Amino acid sequence: MNEFCSCGSGLRAVRCCALDPEALPGEAAVALLDPQGTEATRLFNDKKYAQAEALAQTVLDAAPNNRLALRVLYELRKAQKRGTAAEVLGARLARLPGPAPIRAQANGQFVQYLVAQGRHGEALPFAAAAVKAAPKDANAHHIMAVTLTETNDLLAGERHYRHALQLLGQEDGLVLANLAWNLKLQGRMEEAAALYQRALAGRADNRRAVGGAAQVEFARGNRANALKILDDALASWGDDRSLRLLRAMGDLYTGAPAAALERLGEPEQLLAPELLLRAQAFERLGHYADALEQASMARRVQRERGGLAFDPGPLEDRLARYKAYFIGERTLPLPRAGGAPVQPVFLLGFARAGTGLLEQMLAQLPGVVAGDEAYPVAALASEVARFTGSEAGYPEGLDELLVGDGALIPDQLRALYLTSRARRGLLAGQPGFVTDRAADNIWHLGLIKLLFPEAPIIHVVRHPYDLMISNFVQDRKLEAGAQVGLPALARYFELWSEMLRHYRAQLTLRYLPVRYEEMVADPRGQLARVAAFIGAAGELPSAAVLRANDARLPDPQPAHAALREPVHERGVGRYKAYRAAASDLFDDIRDRLAPWLAEQGYEEGDDV
């Protein structure tokens, strides 16, 4: 009864995490302790922290729902960096009943606490509570927009940003810049550029906005302008590492890797993204041993300082569940959606396989729109429970499709997918095809089969060793933290490939493998093959145009187009150069990958 709560709040467990909500004192009883709560607040403001803490704890022992005391203890634990306790107290504070403005404030503050840690998904319900409590509060809408944008619900995020601006009734540099970032993520580069101009006109010292504006310029192809923005900013804020990193990326992608290395400086004090950029710069210079050293150092920093660890458990569970559910006999009777006015083309590939390049080439065909990762099918998988009303979860809840009006659900889900893509402006020109290269589509080919039974699935295959090394060196976030090292990458590749192998065996898929190596060797030949497979009519661009890869960018623009470059073959068999620099590089993953190399028709190959 008297032991302290394990969360570290300093309260007794029965007054904290083991609290019985039914036993809480009523509003009037709590109010009796408000003078003490006010006193604790005063002590806190007077920086008499020990006394403030003691008084707050005493009050909360009597009334765990006393807002004033709870706020004091929350602020103290936050300042003490006692994360678990701060989170428990913050969440409790946010959920306390009370006047709407106060609830809005409590929720807003807790959202900011979570957002500061990059925990946008967890922040969503609290941001929503803030908006509900204060629907006319611009700040509540702003923070809602931030969380939605960062959880990739871009359209909803845009709506809340615009609502916040409307409520403010004036230009606000911060909100404008954040809205511009949202539009940049949507690929609406022209609008984003214009908004950044407005944002910086109102608030020129917003360094993040400057960085965002530079990235938008880069993505629009105005690379010199982007570099100038960054150079000007660095002249004022020379110590800004984010801006310096962006500038070094500019060096790298404009063919000056040595300048990038010089700009970033010596590795000892660098963060992981900086180290990884150095690794890429060394790679461009052909210094593979140095590149490996930098990348290894970056991954070590991520492990040791950032706590990055590979956790394949959830993916293994998912693989097992999906394999058990999506078997031919069980899937065949499930109802399918009817024909769609536009045909999605799913571009599948392990990270760094080259689906971006394929999408860039396909977008040059008449009637084909690059959909990139807009509204992935994974979002529909999480809608299945809502549509079916099943508590069985996904995918087991799909059994409900067999019953009554459940047969209508595939059409409804398909409509949701298409509507979401239409709202992103992807279907404005009434295209015949829209590509979808969402990374997690690999897990959802079962659902894709139900919603788009005859959609083409183009799998970009690449030598597994090249995939491993490319993901190891690039700063890219993968599922389960797989980027942490080569063994993790190899296991992730194995899970990914097992999932695909299962679906291909158990479902009738309109599937075509395309080799990255052949795609970069003969872009036109491979594009022709894919176009014929999906049934896209119209003339193909010339080989020279495809190889130059500088056609007018589509609007909206896929994210990967920002860094597009002429089609090159230097990534083919690059692993050999790395292995020549470190002969034992693949020793830990060779056995795991060997069967996949054999299956996909690759050989280990000799060093170069």
Place this chain on the structure above:
Amino acid sequence: MSETAAPPPAAKPPLPPGTQVMPLSEALEKLARLEQDGKLAEADDLARRMLAAMPEHPHILHLAGIVSYRLGRLDEAIERMETAQEIAPNVALYPRNMCEVYRGAGRLEEAVKAGRRAVELAPQDSRALFNLALIHYERLELEESVQAAEAAIALDPDYPEAHFEKAEALLLAGRLKEGWESYEWRFKLKQAEGMLPKTDKPQWDGTPLPPGRLLVIGDQGFGDCIQFGRLIPWVASVCPRPVLACSGDLVPILRQLPGIGKIVTRWEDTGEFDAYIPLSGLPRLYGLTTENIPPAGYLAPPEALVRAWGEKLDRLTPRGKKRIGLVWAGRPTHKNDKKRTLKLAQFAPLFARDDVVVLTVQKGDQIAQVGGYYGRAPLVNLGPEISDFIDTMAILKNIDRLVTIDTSVAHVAGAIGAPASLVLPKAPDWRWLLGREDSPWYPSLKLYRQTTAYEWAGVIERVVAEL
């Protein structure tokens, strides 16, 4: 396959310290029992320990070889058994079993030598003669196969396997009328148990019966039923409205045949009948030869379904390419599956073609191989959307050609007149006869035979070259 014979005398080896002593005869008996009971891991362990103690004991070597064979370690099996035979060259059991092991390894020359040696050592051993008949069949030495089977039957007249082997050799040689007589022994084979109803009614003799009083039984595999199903209209002309008992999978197609009274899938539903006849017994009663086979084209998918699959294939496959259907594996429990089944990857020459799209109509566990396909030709795995043979028929009506092994889908293609290339082992099932590229049963099929036993490479290339 093993049989325990009295072991030849062997020198007593010294016992390692701490070893538990078990009399040799007892250990050999135990090893044989474990192998016969299918406890192969235990048998393997015991064999290894016995060999460590007595590495040159021929009977241990022989039994250990059999265990290796059953565990799929062919090279080891042969090495052990050959050593046993070298040490004890006059034990008839050794070459008798080796004949089978060599056959399993595709080493037919050595197999026939071993078979002959076994007969030489034990001329009164009907099993040795039966094994020799089997290996002669594999080598397409059909006259010798018949003679060996007859010799086995002479020693043991009630030897169903020998009669059946004789039937198969006669049928493959095209001597159908003689073959059908021996073929009647098939229901005495061990694996035939349960194929016929428990009844005191006689087998039909071909004479007329009142309507609905004949029970026709879809025995054997799906392919046999489809093949012999063509005789049902003739049956119905003699015994109107016969009752047909068959597997549920066959109902959708066999119900297309005219004259059937009703179709049942459970013995309890047959109702009263005066006589029964398995489908595979009809050729004998009909007096079927290669000259009077009722024509193919006796099955056809519904037009609406053909249209629906046509539209679906138009959506699933790229235009302008030849649609090639493919079946590469049979039912693994089939006695000759090892001979007829390929790996998907063995069709590589087909997959390298730019002008084809491959449509697999494979069903069963082997469909999993599609998951590892990375060939150049697009491949659409239709198996998961095929509900029954009617779907298969409708698909076959919408493709340019089927490439298949000897399995039920080949019969479906033949029965509906769909063009198909059938790849056959060197010693095929009897129904494909000898040497010819066509089939009197199914004119739309072209047959591609192995020229070397167990060697598919050249065969697939020939098929693909002619697509």
